[in-house]
Amino acid sequence: MSDTKDRLLQTAARLFHEQGYHATGVATILREAGVNSGSLYHHFAGKEALLRGVLDWYLDQLRPVITGPVEAAESDPLERIFVLLGNYRAMLESTGCVLGCPIGNLALEVSADHPAVRPLIDANFAQWRAVVASWIDQARDRLLDDVDAEALALFVLTTMEGAIMLARARGTLEPFDVAVANLRRHVELLTA
Amino acid sequence: MSDTKDRLLQTAARLFHEQGYHATGVATILREAGVNSGSLYHHFAGKEALLRGVLDWYLDQLRPVITGPVEAAESDPLERIFVLLGNYRAMLESTGCVLGCPIGNLALEVSADHPAVRPLIDANFAQWRAVVASWIDQARDRLLDDVDAEALALFVLTTMEGAIMLARARGTLEPFDVAVANLRRHVELLTA
Amino acid sequence: MSDTKDRLLQTAARLFHEQGYHATGVATILREAGVNSGSLYHHFAGKEALLRGVLDWYLDQLRPVITGPVEAAESDPLERIFVLLGNYRAMLESTGCVLGCPIGNLALEVSADHPAVRPLIDANFAQWRAVVASWIDQARDRLLDDVDAEALALFVLTTMEGAIMLARARGTLEPFDVAVANLRRHVELLTA
Amino acid sequence: MSDTKDRLLQTAARLFHEQGYHATGVATILREAGVNSGSLYHHFAGKEALLRGVLDWYLDQLRPVITGPVEAAESDPLERIFVLLGNYRAMLESTGCVLGCPIGNLALEVSADHPAVRPLIDANFAQWRAVVASWIDQARDRLLDDVDAEALALFVLTTMEGAIMLARARGTLEPFDVAVANLRRHVELLTA
DNA sequence: CATGAATGAGTATTCATTCAT
DNA sequence: AATGAATGAATACTCATTCAT
Numbered sequence: 001m002s003d004t005k006d007r008l009l010q011t012a013a014r015l016f017h018e019q020g021y022h023a024t025g026v027a028t029i030l031r032e033a034g035v036n037s038g039s040l041y042h043h044f045a046g047k048e049a050l051l052r053g054v055l056d057w058y059l060d061q062l063r064p065v066i067t068g069p070v071e072a073a074e075s076d077p078l079e080r081i082f083v084l085l086g087n088y089r090a091m092l093e094s095t096g097c098v099l100g101c102p103i104g105n106l107a108l109e110v111s112a113d114h115p116a117v118r119p120l121i122d123a124n125f126a127q128w129r130a131v132v133a134s135w136i137d138q139a140r141d142r143l144l145d146d147v148d149a150e151a152l153a154l155f156v157l158t159t160m161e162g163a164i165m166l167a168r169a170r171g172t173l174e175p176f177d178v179a180v181a182n183l184r185r186h187v188e189l190l191t192a
Numbered sequence: 193m194s195d196t197k198d199r200l201l202q203t204a205a206r207l208f209h210e211q212g213y214h215a216t217g218v219a220t221i222l223r224e225a226g227v228n229s230g231s232l233y234h235h236f237a238g239k240e241a242l243l244r245g246v247l248d249w250y251l252d253q254l255r256p257v258i259t260g261p262v263e264a265a266e267s268d269p270l271e272r273i274f275v276l277l278g279n280y281r282a283m284l285e286s287t288g289c290v291l292g293c294p295i296g297n298l299a300l301e302v303s304a305d306h307p308a309v310r311p312l313i314d315a316n317f318a319q320w321r322a323v324v325a326s327w328i329d330q331a332r333d334r335l336l337d338d339v340d341a342e343a344l345a346l347f348v349l350t351t352m353e354g355a356i357m358l359a360r361a362r363g364t365l366e367p368f369d370v371a372v373a374n375l376r377r378h379v380e381l382l383t384a
Numbered sequence: 385m386s387d388t389k390d391r392l393l394q395t396a397a398r399l400f401h402e403q404g405y406h407a408t409g410v411a412t413i414l415r416e417a418g419v420n421s422g423s424l425y426h427h428f429a430g431k432e433a434l435l436r437g438v439l440d441w442y443l444d445q446l447r448p449v450i451t452g453p454v455e456a457a458e459s460d461p462l463e464r465i466f467v468l469l470g471n472y473r474a475m476l477e478s479t480g481c482v483l484g485c486p487i488g489n490l491a492l493e494v495s496a497d498h499p500a501v502r503p504l505i506d507a508n509f510a511q512w513r514a515v516v517a518s519w520i521d522q523a524r525d526r527l528l529d530d531v532d533a534e535a536l537a538l539f540v541l542t543t544m545e546g547a548i549m550l551a552r553a554r555g556t557l558e559p560f561d562v563a564v565a566n567l568r569r570h571v572e573l574l575t576a
Numbered sequence: 577m578s579d580t581k582d583r584l585l586q587t588a589a590r591l592f593h594e595q596g597y598h599a600t601g602v603a604t605i606l607r608e609a610g611v612n613s614g615s616l617y618h619h620f621a622g623k624e625a626l627l628r629g630v631l632d633w634y635l636d637q638l639r640p641v642i643t644g645p646v647e648a649a650e651s652d653p654l655e656r657i658f659v660l661l662g663n664y665r666a667m668l669e670s671t672g673c674v675l676g677c678p679i680g681n682l683a684l685e686v687s688a689d690h691p692a693v694r695p696l697i698d699a700n701f702a703q704w705r706a707v708v709a710s711w712i713d714q715a716r717d718r719l720l721d722d723v724d725a726e727a728l729a730l731f732v733l734t735t736m737e738g739a740i741m742l743a744r745a746r747g748t749l750e751p752f753d754v755a756v757a758n759l760r761r762h763v764e765l766l767t768a
Numbered sequence: 769c770a771t772g773a774a775t776g777a778g779t780a781t782t783c784a785t786t787c788a789t
Numbered sequence: 790a791a792t793g794a795a796t797g798a799a800t801a802c803t804c805a806t807t808c809a810t
Contacts, residue, residue, distance in 0.1 A: 004769085020301050022214035026805055036771050037806075043769095047805065098304050104357060105300045109212050111360040112290050121361045154358070154367055155374035161357050162350025165296060168303040169313045175346060182347035186374075189381040194794075218780055228796050229781075235794085239780065388790080404685050406598035410784055420792050421785075427790090431784065482688050488741060489684045493596050495744040496674050505745045538742065538751055539758035545741050546734025549680060552687040553697045559730055566731035566762075573765040578773075602801055612775050613802075619773085623801065 005043045005053075007033045013054045017102040021051060021110050048114055051106070055120035058103065059127060067131045077138040078187060081156055084132070085180050088160060089173065097171050100164030103128075107161075129153045143190050152190075159183045197235040197245075199225045205246045209294040213243060213301050240306055243298070247312035250295065251319060259323040269330040270379060273348055276324070277372050280352060281365065289363050292356030295320075299353075321345045334383050344382075351375045389427045389437075391417045397438045401486040405435060405493050432498055435490070439504035442487065443511060451515045461522040462571060465540055468516070469564050472544060473557065481555050484548030487512075491545075513537045526575050536574075543567045581619045581629075583609045589630045593678040597627060597685050624690055627682070631696035634679065635703060643707045653714040654763060657732055660708070661756050664736060665749065673747050676740030679704075683737075705729045718767050728766075735759045 011033035015024040026047055030037055044050045067084065074083045091099055103124045111118050133153035140149065159179050166175035203225035207216040218239055222229055236242045259276065266275045283291055295316045303310050325345035332341065351371050358367035395417035399408040410431055414421055428434045451468065458467045475483055487508045495502050517537035524533065543563050550559035587609035591600040602623055606613055620626045643660065650659045667675055679700045687694050709729035716725065735755050742751035 002769085019305060020214065022212065023301075023305065025803070027803075038772070038808080039770060041806070041808095100300075107357050107361045108292075108297045109215075109301050111363075113211060113215065118361060118363060122363075125358055125361055151370045151374060154370050155351075158354025158358060158367070158371040158374075159347070159350055160354070162352070162354035165299050165353050165357075166317055166346070166350060169299045169310060169317055171303075171310060171314075175350070178343050178346050179350040182343060182350075182378075186378045186381070189378070196794075217778075219778080230783085230797065231795055233781065386790080403689065404598065406596065407685075407689065409782070411782075422787080422793070423791055425785070484684075491741050491745045492676075492681045493599075493685050495747075497595060497599065502745060502747060506747075509742060509745055535754050535758060538754050539735070542738025542742060542751070542755040542758075543731070543734055544738070546736070546738035549683050549737050549741075550701060550730070550734060553683045553694060553701055555687075555694060555698075559734070562727050562730050563734040566727060566734075570758075570762045570765070573762070580773075601799075603799080614776065614804085615774055617802065 002043070004033075004035055004039050008035055008040060008043060008050065009053050009057050012050050013057065013102065016051065016054060017099060017105060021106060048117065051110070051114075051117055052120055055103075055106070055117065055124060059120070059124050062124065062127050063131070067128070077135040078142070078191070080135050081132060081187070082180065082184060085156075085160055085183075088164065089176055089180075092164065092167055092176060093173060097167050097173065100168055101161060104161045104164060125157060129157050132156050144192075147190050155186075156183065194235070196225075196227055196231055200227055200232060200235060200242065201245050201249050204242050205249065205294065208243065208246060209291060209297060213298060240309065243302070243306075243309055244312055247295075247298070247309065247316060251312070251316050254316065254319050255323065259320070269327040270334070270383070272327050273324060273379070274372065274376060277348075277352055277355075277375075280356065281368055281372075284356065284359055284368060285365060289359050289365065292360055293353060296353045296356060317349060321349050324348050331383075336382050336384075339382050347378075348375065386427070388417075388419055388423050392419055392424060392427060392434065393437050393441050396434050397441065397486065400435065400438060401483060401489060405490060432501065435494070435498075435501055436504055439487075439490070439501065439508060443504070443508050446508065446511050447515070451512070461519040462526070462575070464519050465516060465571070466564065466568065469540075469544055469547075469567075472548065473560055473564075476548065476551055476560060477557060481551050481557065484552055485545060488545045488548060509541060513541050516540050528574050528576075531574050539570075540567065578619070580609075580611055580615055584611055584616060584619060584626065585629050585633050588626050589633065589678065592627065592630060593675060593681060597682060624693065627686070627690075627693055628696055631679075631682070631693065631700060635696070635700050638700065638703050639707065643704070653711040654718070654767070656711050657708060657763070658756065658760060661732075661736055661739075661759075664740065665752055665756070668740065668743055668752060669749060673743050673749065676744055677737060680737045680740060701733060705733050708732050720766050720768075723766050731762075732759065 008029065012024070012029050015029055015032065018024075026037070026040065029035075029050070030040060040050070044053060066087075070080050070084045070087065074080045088101060103121055106117075107121050107125075111121065129150070130153070133149040136143070136147070136149040136152050140147070159182070163176040163179035166179070167173055169175075200221065204216070204221050207221055207224065210216075218229070218232065221227075221242070222232060232242065236245060258279075262272050262276045262279065266272045280293060295313055298309075299313045299317075303313065321342070322345070325341040328335070328339070328341040328344050332339070351374070355368040355371035358371070359365055361367075392413065396408075396413050399413055399416065402408075410421070410424065413419075413434070414424060424434070428437060450471075454464050454468045454471065458464045472485060487505055490501075491505050491509075495505065513534070514537070517533040520527070520531070520533040520536050524531070543566070547560040547563035550563070551557055553559075584605065588600070588605050591605055591608065594600075602613070602616065605611075605626070606616060616626065620629060642663075646656050646660045646663070650656045664677060679697055682693075683697050683701075687697065705726070706729070709725040712719070712723070712725040712728050716723070735758070739752040739755035742755070743749055745751075
């Protein structure tokens with residue numbers, strides 16, 4: 001991948017995360033990436049294609065950057081869930097509860113009117129969920145028999161996305177922490 | 193409240209919900225409300241003030257329109273939670289999983305760069321949560337002693353917001369239903 | 385004159401002086417005067433008519449407020465010129481060289497495209513010049529025979545307006561003081 | 577310099593001179609220059625930056641276009657002053673006393689609320705004054721010993737700016753001619 | 769592949785003014 | 790005389806995109 005294209009993707013990813021898709025102008029991406037407008041349209045069909053490129057890139061990064069390190073750092077499969085959530089908490093904390101999950105931000109803003117983008121957002125969610133499901137599956141002998149790993153993984157994801165949303169709205173970590181505490185209680189009840 | 197102002201609020205509420213805040217142009221609001229540009233700025237200081245008006249209006253509507261009917265239709269306090277979630281499901285279903293919670297849509301898009309709006313989003317979440325907490329509190333003798341009504345109400349909210357987000361991203365109701373099923377299981381475990 | 389009309393005139397006079405005619409919006413005048421838009425158009429035909437009202441008011445004020453006090457404070461007719469210029473200097477000084485002669489500000493901005501206003505600006509200049517000419521005339525026996533009082537009065541006025549312009553452009557009183565020093569020298573040469 | 581940028585500068589210079597800064601809309605400049613709105617903001621940061629560009633351009637033009645021809649046409653240094661003033665008189669005459677000094681017009685309108693512009697206006701005045709001072713300096717042996725070339729040059733400038741202002745307000749050349757006659761008398765007295 | 773000028777519809781907002789009450 | 794909502798053209802400026810070099 002050319003350096004220019006890479007710089008565009010990283011800059012766009014950051015700005016879409018910080019400001020959202022519509023609030024981020026192409027001119028801002030170009031300026032901050034140090035790229036000319038002509039070059040953007042050489043590498044991407046337009047702003048939406050750049051967004052798709054960003055979501056592809058997130059998908060590639062998910063295992064090596066997001067879930068892989070959690071697996072390396074924590075061997076207990078159920079505990080990995082809470083280490084992962086703790087990492088998102090750390091991002092919220094270090095940014096004053098401004099930056100949460102980049103996919104979640106885009107999901108609500110872009111799903112409705114950009115049909116070509118929605119599958120990529122869904123794919124990111126699906127892979128995140130699949131990794132967490134694999135962890136739960138590894139702990140299936142500690143869980144009640146009727147626990148569905150895929151379903152519980154989705155519940156982890158909805159909790160995280162909802163928790164980030166409320167933490168951003170409040171401007172404090174409290175909603176995030178309360179939501180995660182509820183989730184932990186739920187997992188404990190399922191392991192009783 | 194004047195007719196013009198009311199029409200602006202209702203039109204803006206609908207468009208912000210359907211398209212998001214940034215993707216909705218003032219010109220579109222004016223055209224669909226049948227209002228001249230000058231009149232908007234007679235009633236509101238600007239687009240952001242209009243958004244604040246919308247969020248104030250949502251707050252006023254919450255009990256009479258959202259939670260009140262649930263209380264009228266269902267007497268079991270815990271079951272009310274699932275009736276309420278069912279109503280959001282119905283909105284998703286009738287719009288092809290496009291329209292979910294109007295507050296949640298705005299929370300992620302606007303929290304970061306519109307500091308004057310964030311408290312109003314938080315207030316909407318807080319009041320929703322307070323009503324649900326009051327229901328849980330009414331059922332406290334059926335719940336484990338250590339259940340915190342406020343905390344559990346927040347968990348209901350994060351589940352709902354996360355569930356709507358995933359249903360919109362997928363374009364189907366499945367994630368919503370799976371999340372709600374998890375939540376129901378959680379409540380059942382707390383009533384054992 | 386009604387209180388409302390008076391307040392409009394005084395507020396408009398101040399704002400036109402501070403910001404200029406085009407840069408002052410009617411809405412600002414109304415807000416700062418505490419008057420409704422309907423009332424303005426009851427008393428004046430429009431913004432330009434308000435400006436004409438201001439210029440009429442300046443003309444009324446000229447003798448009682450501008451030149452009268454100079455005559456009361458200084459008996460030497462030639463010295464009165466420099467007392468008068470000193471008063472304009474004081475206004476420049478107390479406003480950081482921002483506010484000079486209100487008529488001069490408007491003359492350049494409005495003469496070209498508001499033909500109904502120009503005669504009023506000219507009348508203000510003419511009356512100012514007439515008063516100064518009367519002072520010079522009182523000192524005619526101390527001046528060279530060929531000194532034309534009207535002509536010299538105009539020279540005083542051009543010096544003052546040019547001096548204010550340069551002081552505003554520089555942001556210091558130096559150009560004003562230098563110009564007045566030149567003028568004093570000129571008067572001295574004419575009294576030799 | 578690109579053709580587009582040049583056309584913008586020349587058109588803006590003309591319109592700012594004819595109508596003033598605030599009374600000239602960006603749309604008018606664009607229409608008369610035959611330039612698209614986007615292009616203006618490619619070359620200039622905004623309307624004020626365009627004004628700064630105009631003032632820079634005036635500064636560049638001052639010697640080659642304004643004072644240079646005077647030096648070529650008239651060898652007597654003191655007489656050059658009156659040739660220069662005569663050129664401004666010709667501009668007033670050919671435009672029905674509407675167009676005077678483009679810098680003076682802007683000085684009063686823009687000095688107060690556009691701090692970034694003021695130094696450029698001052699620079700134009702300063703350079704004009706410096707050229708005239710150099711002429712006076714060349715005639716220093718014909719002038720009284722205590723004549724300060726810089727101070728007298730400023731007096732020439734204030735006279736000219738004040739004279740143009742009054743000629744525009746009156747709509748005739750008479751105030752200009754009277755002011756210049758006074759100035760000529762002053763110079764004669766200094767050469768006695 | 770890069771450059772950067774050009775495009776022109778679109779943005780939110782302000783303008784002076786009118787008018788029904 | 791006063792009120793304040795309504796009017797809609799005009800304001801300065803930004804948008805994503807195109808294209809000749």
